[in-house]
Amino acid sequence: MQDTTSGRIGRITAVNGDCLVLTRPGHDPWDALTSWCMPATPVERRDLEDREQEAAAA
Structure with missing residues (x-):
């Protein structure tokens, strides 16, 4: 999701x-109204998944 x-x-x-x-590796969770959000693009989702894999491997 994109804020x-x-x-x-x-x-x-x-x-x-x-x-x-919403959460992402290396950052504190944050609140976002649904009206502020839109689905992440496929490229953005892959980038987030890559960051999650890197964080899990560390």
């Missing part, structure tokens, strides 16, 4: 009504 207000890509880890909790 359009910050340009950050994250994985949804919780849904609290109209608020999503």
Whole structure:
């Protein structure tokens, strides 16, 4: 998911009504309203998956 207000890509880890909790490796989770978010592109998803794999290997 892309948080359009910050340009950050994250994985949804919780849904609290109209608020999503997004996370990405090496960063604290953050809240984003669903109206601020849009699906990540395939390239953005691959980049996030690569970062998650690197974090898991470290």
